[in-house]
Amino acid sequence: MKILVVGAGATGGCFGAMLARAGQDVTFLVRPARAAALRERGLRVVGREEEWRIDPVLVTADELAAAPVAYDLVLLSVKAAGLARAAEDLGPAVGPDTVIVPQLNGLAHLEALNERFGADRVLGAVTKMVTTLDQDTGDILRLAPLAQLLLGEQDGTVTPRVEAVRAVLAGAGIDARVPENAVTAMWHKWVFITTIGALTSLMRGTVGEINAVPGGTELATALLDEACAVAAAAGHPVPDAERQENLDVVTATGSPLVPSLYRDLASGAPTEVEHLFGDLVARARRLGVPTPLMDLATLNLRVHQARVEKTS
Incomplete structure (x- = not known):
């Protein structure tokens, strides 16, 4: 299987490196600056008392546009702010049988990719991995053994x-699983990450400090x-056992x-x-679900975002 990993950051880089190390045909679509760093140093994954390195096969957007190649599988691992550009960049890599697996949280990206490439080329997916990128070295720091990907057809x-x-x-x-409904799984992860994100950003502390x-x-x-409540109104209720796990x-x-x-x-x-x-x-507004605390967290984060954008 010919695989393109869009982005070589903490998540995509680690998944791609695992696939390459297993002998898969993996190419990373990266920005020129990241390509230069990876060509010089290699792609390194460190942590958990291990360190391994691969010499990744790299391509930039300009190179891909100049010599289009259709890939069997695309792992799309970018931040939401980079989604539109990434979708444009990977266009020359998408053929009639290409399968795109987005590794973003939330749901908005699914709608954008469906519109750009067609829902028949895009799977629903949930990624669970605990990694971060060392800003000094560019190495991927693996903080826990978790490397899970849930995927399935949107229907x-x-x-x-x-x-x-x-x-x-x-x-x-990689702990790859096919859930009963991939979009429902995406909703359930969205519930968790917005809950813990709102909690810690509003209170400016760790879970333990807040509790x-x-x-x-x-x-x-x-x-x-x-x-x-929002997930339930959208038709994707969180089971009681999973809600309790999140609450714990x-x-x-x-x-x-x-x-x-x-x-x-x-x-x-x-x-x-x-x-x-x-x-x-x-x-939530369209579904008629009141979310005063989530509204407050959203406002809080919007003020921060506006400040960042003003000074950047």
Whole structure:
């Protein structure tokens, strides 16, 4: 299977490196600056008492446009702000049988990719991986063993191409699964990440710090309830057992957990506020679901985003 990984950051870089290390035909579509760094240093994955390196096959957007190649599988791993440009860049790589697996959170990207490439080429997917990019070296820091990818057709049908992709991923040591409904799985992850993102960004602390003070646990619970209500109104209710698992995480005492969105906020970096929160509260309004706490978190993040954009 000929695989194109769009982006060689913390998530796409690690998945792509795992596939390449397993012998798959993997090419990374990257920006010229990232390509230069990777050609000089290689793609390195470090952490968990391990370190490994590959010499990645790289292509830039200009090179791909000059010599189009149709790939069997595209792993699209970019931030929401880079989605439009990434979709334009990978156009020459998409043929009639190309399967695109987006590795973004939320739902808005699915609609954008469906419009650009057709829903028949785009799978629903949920990525779970704990990695970050070392800003000094460009190395991928793997913070936990989790490397999971849930994927499936958007309409919930089981097809041979999904199983073929799953088998390739599994062969590289990736925990690849086909859920009953991939779009529902995307909704459920969206519920969790907006809950923990809203909690930590509003309170400017770790999960443990927030739950250590009066009112912290009540706030976490109320945020989760709002997000679950939106998912249920959209036709993707979170099962009681999964809701309890999420609640246990966001109300854990002593937990040092913070999401990547909070780390971006604390460092003064842009966040995916519109993709994750703006879209959620807009859907809530259309569905008639009140979300006052999520609205407050969205406003908070929008103020931060406006400040970042003003100074950049």
